[in-house]
Amino acid sequence: MQRIGVFVCHCGTNIAGTVDVKAVAEALGREPSVVTSVDYQYMCSESGQNLIKDAIRDYKLTGVVVCSCSPRMHENTFRKAAAAAGLNPYMVEIANIREQCSWIHKDVAEATEKAIILGRAAIAKVQLNAPLVAGESPVIKRALVIGGGIAGIQTALDIADAGFEVDIVEKQPTIGGKMTQLDKTFPTLDCAACILTPKMVECAQNELINIYSYSEVDAVSGFVGNFSVKIRKKARYVDETKCTGCGLCTEKCPQKKVPNEFNLGMDNRRAVYIPFAQAVPKVATIDADYCTMLKTGKCGVCSKVCTAGAINYKQTDEIVERQYGAIVVATGFNPIKVDKYDEYAYGQSKDVITSLEFERLTNAAGPTSGKLLRPSDGKHPHKIVFIQCVGSRCTPEKGKSYCSKICCMYTAKHAMLTREKYPDTEVYVFYIDVRTPGKNFDEFYRRATEEYGVHYIKGMVGKVSPKADGTLEVQASDLIMNEQLRIDADLVVLAAAIEPDKSARPLATMLTASMDTNDFFTEAHPKLRPVESPTAGIFLSGACQGPKDIPETVSQAGAAAAKVIGLLAKNKLTCNPCVAHSDELLCNGCSQCANVCPYGAITYIEKEFVMPDRSKKIRRVASVNPAVCQGCGACTVTCPSGAMDLHGFSNRQIMAEVDAICK
Amino acid sequence: MENKTGMKEQILRMSGAAVQKCMRCGKCSGTCPSYDEMEYHPHEFVYMVEKGDVEKLLKSESVYKCLTCFACVERCPRGVEPAKVIEAVRLEAIREQGRNHLKPDQIPELLDEETPGQLLMMALRKYAK
Structure with a gap:
C-alpha cells in the first residue's frame, strides 16, 4: 500500500483564479492511499518545495502527486525535491491543472471538477509507480560538424579551442561556404575574404580539427554521446596527401x-x-x-x-566510419531559383542577375576582376534596378512565406558600393518594406540614400521587358507618388529569397532531427534552446535553422559550440529511465516494434529459453537499447502480443489513469 | 456605415478575393497595362475595398478601364487577386444602376459544371440584351 501526498498549487491566480484549489485538496485528500493533501500559493518556490520535502519525511510518503503546471515546466523541479528528501524521483507525478484546466476554462465549478478528476488520475497512476534508476552512458569526446561554411568553421574553432577533437564534413572541395563568394560584408564593409580566409587557415592548422572536404555524411547511428557516422569521401582523383596545390x-x-x-x-x-x-x-x-x-x-x-604524382584516375569513393559524442548541423542556405518568375525575365536576359551573381561581378576574384560589367556585352551599366523580396514573403504557391532577412542589407550594400565606385550610375531600389533591425544596420541603409543618393522607391516591379536595343524596360509602381514608372535599365538585380540547402532534408532523416515545413531545422525551444535540436546530441549552427546574416551566424555558431563543449566535458550521461522494455516470454519475434521505432533502439536477438518441459529452445526476441530509446511509446502500441511496455508509463498505469477519469 | 459594410461583404463574396492578405507591395499596380487610364489603381481597389470605402470606386470610371487581363492576379505574391475585386466592384456599379440585363432566372440554363463563376459574372454584364 502506497502512502501518497497531494500538493495543489495556486500558481498565484493562474490556477486559483479559475479552480477552487482548497476544494481540490480536500477532495483528493479523501482518495485511497492519500495521507496528506494540502494547497500552497507557489509550489515551485523554495518554501513550496520544502513543504513537499517535509511531508515526505513526516508522513513517510512513498508517492507524491503535484497538481500544478505542465510537467514540461516543473516536473524536474519536483523530482529533485523528492530526491532530496530521500524519495525515488520517479515516484512523483504531475497533474496538469494549469495548461490543461485553469487556462482553458472559465467556469469555476466545472474547472474545479476537472482538476479533481485530473488529480485523481495522477493518484491512480502513482499507486502503480515503481522506483526507477537512471542508467549511465559514456561520452565520446569528439564532435562532428556537418558543413564547412562560416557557421561550421566558427563552431569547429570554438570546440577545438576548448580542447576537443572536431571533424568538419564539407561536400565542396573547399571549406568556406557562401561567404567565400561575397565581396564586402555589411554594415562595416570589410572584405569577406580578408576576415574569412584566416579562419579557414586556422581550421587547417589546428591539430584538433580534421577536415573531410569533398565528403558527405552517408549514415548516422547511435545516440547522444555515442554517435557512429559513415562519411563518404568522394573520389577527387587526386591524392590529397601528395597534392601541393601548385595549380x-x-x-x-x-x-x-x-x-x-x-x-x-x-x-x-x-x-x-x-x-x-x-x-x-x-x-x-x-x-x-x-x-x-x-x-x-x-x-x-x-x-x-603533376610533379608530385598526385593524380590517380583509379581513385574510388572511400567510406570512413567515425564515432562522435555530438553532431552540429551547419548545412547553410542557397538562393532560390528565380527562373519561375517570368515577369522578371531572368531566363530571357543575361542582364537580369541575382544578388549573389552581382557579388561575383563586383569581386576582384570574380569573372570580371571586380569591374561591374553587363554580362551580355561587357559594357558599364549606367542605370541599375534592384528588386527586393523576389520569392520572399509570398504565398506557398508563389515562393517562400518567410522574410529572407539578409536581402535589405545586402541590397543597400550593393547600391552604396555601386554609387561609390561608379558615381555616374543611377541606382534604383524597389522595396516593400526596408527591414534593418541590427546594430548599425538602419544607419547603414540611411547612408545609402542620404550620402550616396540611391533612389529608394516604395513599390514593386511588375514586369521587366528586354528591349531590342539591349536595355531592360522595368515597369513598376511608386506607391508614394501613386504613379507607374517605366525605367530603361542596363542591369536588373534580383534579391532572391534564400532556402535551406537541399542536403538538409535527407540529413534530418538520418539524424532523426525535426524540420519545419520550409526545411529549416527546428530548435528544441524557439526562445530558450535556440541552438539545440529536440533530438539529444544534435546542435544547430547558422542558416540551417533560419535565415541569418554573418554576425548572427557567428554568434549562433559560438553558442552551439558552447553547448557541445558542455556535453563533451561530461564523462558520463544520465539516461532517461522511462524507456521501453520487452517481456521476452510474451514476445513473438514479429519485428513490428523494430519497424516503427524512430530511433533504431530495438534489435532482435536469438536467446535460449528453458521450456516448461525443461527442454531448451532458441527464440527470436526483441531487445531494447535503453541508451538509444527515447521513451516515445510507439512500440508499446504496435506490439500485438503486449510484450512491449514502457517504464514509468506502463499500459497498466495508463489504463488506471483512464479508469480514474471515467469513474 | 452598415450599408457600406454590407456592400464590402457583397463585393468580397462576389469576387472570392482575399483582400486581407495584401501586404501593400504594389506589384499589381506595377504590372497593370491600363494603369495610366485609371483614377484608382489596382492596389487602391484592394485597399479601399478592405477599408469598406467603396462609394468612390463605384462612381469612378476606373472600373471600366480594367482589361480583366489578370496580370495582377497572376503576379500577386500574396494571392490577393485584385482583378477579381475590380470585376466585383464593376458588377456592383452596374447593379446599382439597375442595368442588370440578364435576369437571375435565366442563369440556371447557362450553367454547366465547367463554367467558372467569374465568367458568369462577366456574361451578366457584357452579353445580355
Whole structure:
C-alpha cells in the first residue's frame, strides 16, 4: 500500500483564479492511499518545495502527486525535491491543472471538477509507480560538424579551442561556404575574404580539427554521446596527401569549357580545378563529369604535368566510419531559383542577375576582376534596378512565406558600393518594406540614400521587358507618388529569397532531427534552446535553422559550440529511465516494434529459453537499447502480443489513469 | 456605415478575393497595362475595398478601364487577386444602376459544371440584351 501526498498549487491566480484549489485538496485528500493533501500559493518556490520535502519525511510518503503546471515546466523541479528528501524521483507525478484546466476554462465549478478528476488520475497512476534508476552512458569526446561554411568553421574553432577533437564534413572541395563568394560584408564593409580566409587557415592548422572536404555524411547511428557516422569521401582523383596545390594541372588541362560554379556559371574553369586561390585544403579536384581521361580514357595531361604524382584516375569513393559524442548541423542556405518568375525575365536576359551573381561581378576574384560589367556585352551599366523580396514573403504557391532577412542589407550594400565606385550610375531600389533591425544596420541603409543618393522607391516591379536595343524596360509602381514608372535599365538585380540547402532534408532523416515545413531545422525551444535540436546530441549552427546574416551566424555558431563543449566535458550521461522494455516470454519475434521505432533502439536477438518441459529452445526476441530509446511509446502500441511496455508509463498505469477519469 | 459594410461583404463574396492578405507591395499596380487610364489603381481597389470605402470606386470610371487581363492576379505574391475585386466592384456599379440585363432566372440554363463563376459574372454584364 502506497502512502501518497497531494500538493495543489495556486500558481498565484493562474490556477486559483479559475479552480477552487482548497476544494481540490480536500477532495483528493479523501482518495485511497492519500495521507496528506494540502494547497500552497507557489509550489515551485523554495518554501513550496520544502513543504513537499517535509511531508515526505513526516508522513513517510512513498508517492507524491503535484497538481500544478505542465510537467514540461516543473516536473524536474519536483523530482529533485523528492530526491532530496530521500524519495525515488520517479515516484512523483504531475497533474496538469494549469495548461490543461485553469487556462482553458472559465467556469469555476466545472474547472474545479476537472482538476479533481485530473488529480485523481495522477493518484491512480502513482499507486502503480515503481522506483526507477537512471542508467549511465559514456561520452565520446569528439564532435562532428556537418558543413564547412562560416557557421561550421566558427563552431569547429570554438570546440577545438576548448580542447576537443572536431571533424568538419564539407561536400565542396573547399571549406568556406557562401561567404567565400561575397565581396564586402555589411554594415562595416570589410572584405569577406580578408576576415574569412584566416579562419579557414586556422581550421587547417589546428591539430584538433580534421577536415573531410569533398565528403558527405552517408549514415548516422547511435545516440547522444555515442554517435557512429559513415562519411563518404568522394573520389577527387587526386591524392590529397601528395597534392601541393601548385595549380599546374589546372592550367594545362585541355578541357576548358566547364561552367565555373564558384562564379555561378558566369565563366568557365578546367575539368581539374581548385575552386579559388585561398581554398582550404588547397588540393586539386577532377570533375568526373567533364574529364576526358575519365570519360574516354584518352588524355592524361594533368597526370603528366603533376610533379608530385598526385593524380590517380583509379581513385574510388572511400567510406570512413567515425564515432562522435555530438553532431552540429551547419548545412547553410542557397538562393532560390528565380527562373519561375517570368515577369522578371531572368531566363530571357543575361542582364537580369541575382544578388549573389552581382557579388561575383563586383569581386576582384570574380569573372570580371571586380569591374561591374553587363554580362551580355561587357559594357558599364549606367542605370541599375534592384528588386527586393523576389520569392520572399509570398504565398506557398508563389515562393517562400518567410522574410529572407539578409536581402535589405545586402541590397543597400550593393547600391552604396555601386554609387561609390561608379558615381555616374543611377541606382534604383524597389522595396516593400526596408527591414534593418541590427546594430548599425538602419544607419547603414540611411547612408545609402542620404550620402550616396540611391533612389529608394516604395513599390514593386511588375514586369521587366528586354528591349531590342539591349536595355531592360522595368515597369513598376511608386506607391508614394501613386504613379507607374517605366525605367530603361542596363542591369536588373534580383534579391532572391534564400532556402535551406537541399542536403538538409535527407540529413534530418538520418539524424532523426525535426524540420519545419520550409526545411529549416527546428530548435528544441524557439526562445530558450535556440541552438539545440529536440533530438539529444544534435546542435544547430547558422542558416540551417533560419535565415541569418554573418554576425548572427557567428554568434549562433559560438553558442552551439558552447553547448557541445558542455556535453563533451561530461564523462558520463544520465539516461532517461522511462524507456521501453520487452517481456521476452510474451514476445513473438514479429519485428513490428523494430519497424516503427524512430530511433533504431530495438534489435532482435536469438536467446535460449528453458521450456516448461525443461527442454531448451532458441527464440527470436526483441531487445531494447535503453541508451538509444527515447521513451516515445510507439512500440508499446504496435506490439500485438503486449510484450512491449514502457517504464514509468506502463499500459497498466495508463489504463488506471483512464479508469480514474471515467469513474 | 452598415450599408457600406454590407456592400464590402457583397463585393468580397462576389469576387472570392482575399483582400486581407495584401501586404501593400504594389506589384499589381506595377504590372497593370491600363494603369495610366485609371483614377484608382489596382492596389487602391484592394485597399479601399478592405477599408469598406467603396462609394468612390463605384462612381469612378476606373472600373471600366480594367482589361480583366489578370496580370495582377497572376503576379500577386500574396494571392490577393485584385482583378477579381475590380470585376466585383464593376458588377456592383452596374447593379446599382439597375442595368442588370440578364435576369437571375435565366442563369440556371447557362450553367454547366465547367463554367467558372467569374465568367458568369462577366456574361451578366457584357452579353445580355
